Amino acid sequence: MGLQRREFLTLAGAGAVSTVVLSACGKLGGGTKVKGPTIGMLQMVEAPPPTNTRKGFEAALAExxxxxxxxxxxxxxxxxxxLPNTTLVMKQFVGDQVDMILAVGTPPLQAAMKVAPATTPVLFCYCSNPWGAGAGTPPGAVGQxxxxxVGTIGTNPVGKELDxxxxxxxxxxxxxxxxxxxxPNSEYEAKVLKEEASKRNITVxxxxxxxxxxxxxxxxxxxDKKVEAxxxxxxxxxxxxxxxIAKVGLEKKIPVYSVDADDIKLPGCLATIGWAYFDDGYAAGKLAVRVLKGESPxxxxxxxxxxxxLMVNKATAAAIGVTLPEELIKEAQKVVS
Structure with missing residues (x-):
């Protein structure tokens, strides 16, 4: 797997890390290895947003x-x-001599930038801060x-969330x-949120x-500090x-807003506005196809x-005593009743 024995033994005694080490050895999405490129795909957690993003990537390649x-x-x-697991898995990918790496999220991309050789293409998606991960400088044009x-930039639309x-x-x-x-993704987006809030005279x-x-x-x-949302x-x-968060919002009748569409299903989440994660991965997959066909990142x-x-939850609105504007309901791509 390309790991030194001392490093392996140290990590194997670290609880969650050992699970990744033991479960990561040679698992292929299609079963037995076939002739063709091998793509190592890493996401931070198994949760709907990053998983749906990865599925979009896979769909673009299948197409x-x-x-x-x-x-x-x-x-x-x-x-x-x-976080330590991201570096470990990236080292495994390098040891397995993968032909391409997909980093689903900022921490996996950060690990790839530290570990992956310059000869291995790295694609990223579901990534709010590629700059903090060491991938380049804004806005990431050719030469930057x-x-x-190469990949897609998904800094969440926190200004729109505040609006x-x-x-x-x-x-x-x-x-x-x-x-x-x-x-690194959270620290960056928290800074962006505070900047956007300041423009709107909202205290975070x-x-x-x-x-x-x-x-x-x-x-x-x-x-207890009486935040309004x-x-x-x-x-x-x-x-x-x-x-x-949704539970406390429901109990205390505090509106809860999210940038992750899947959260709208939870009682207590009033509304969400964010990226279509499948589309994010699909766009990154289209970039990957170009690389697989010989184009340089x-x-x-x-x-x-x-x-x-945009998604809204009318049941949550009723439960916490909030009236949703009719124009907002008409604008929403999904309304949970």
């Missing part, structure tokens, strides 16, 4: 004729939500990024934000967490612990996402 088990090999893994890396909250409550002055500052009340197990208590603390950014701790630009999806 171009790259079928697992027939003419392409997928090695698909997740890091179990642990490492020559072996959505203000549309429902024109008097909105404070929002509560829970995030893990140890994640922060509560930091180290993992998803701390999210419930953080939400309760913010509720909860907002979510691209953060793995709150992806896993979002149910706790060095001659390609990073592609920012532009299309957002």
């Amino acid at each position: 171009a004729g790259y079928i697992p088990g027939k003419n392409v090999n997928f090695i698909q893994k997740d890091a179990a939500g642990e 990024h490492k020559p072996n890396v 959505l909250a203000r549309q429902i409550n024109p008097e909105l002055k404070t929002v509560g934000l829970i995030f893990n500052p140890g994640e 009340v922060e509560q930091s967490v180290a993992n998803s197990g701390e999210v419930l208590q953080a939400a309760q603390v913010l509720a 909860f907002v979510k950014i691209g953060d793995y701790a709150t992806i896993q612990g979002f149910g706790s 060095a001659k390609m630009a990073f592609e920012p996402l532009t299309k957002t999806e």
Whole structure:
């Protein structure tokens, strides 16, 4: 697997890390390895947003004729939500001599930039901060990024999230934000959110967490501080612990907004606005196809996402005593009753 014995033994004693080591050895998406390129695919957690993004990537490759088990090999893994695992898995990919790496998220991309040789193409998606991951400098045009890396930029539309909250409550002055500052994606999006909030004269009340197990208590603390809404950014701790935020919002009758479409299903989530994750992965897959057919990533630009999806939950609105504007309901791509 390309790991030194000491490193392997150290990591094997680290709980979640050992699970990744043992489960990651040689798993192919199509079963037995076939003749064709091998793509190592890593996401931070197994959750709907990154998983749907990866499925979009796979769909774009299938549309171009790259079928697992027939003419392409997928090695698909997740890091179990642990940052050290991203580096470990990337080292495994290098040891397996994969022909391409797909980094689904900022932490996997950061690990790829540290570990992957310059000769291995790295594609990324579901990524809010490729700059912080070391992939290049904004906006990622030709010549502004490492020559072996290209992908889609998915910094969440947190300004639109605040506008959505203000549309429902024109008097909105404070929002509560829970995030893990140890994640490069979260730290970046928290900064963007605060900048956007300042433009709108909205105060962001922060509560930091180290993992998803701390999210419930953080939400309760913010509720006690009388925040007028909860907002979510691209953060793995709150992806896993979002149910706790929705629960507190429902109990305390505080509107909860998210950038992840799948959250709209949870009682307590009032509305979401964010990227279509399948489309994100699909766009990255189209870039990958170009690379697989011989085009150099060095001659390609990073592609920012532009299309957002709006969803609202009428049942949550009724439960917390909020009236959704009719124009907002008509604009929504999905309405949960």
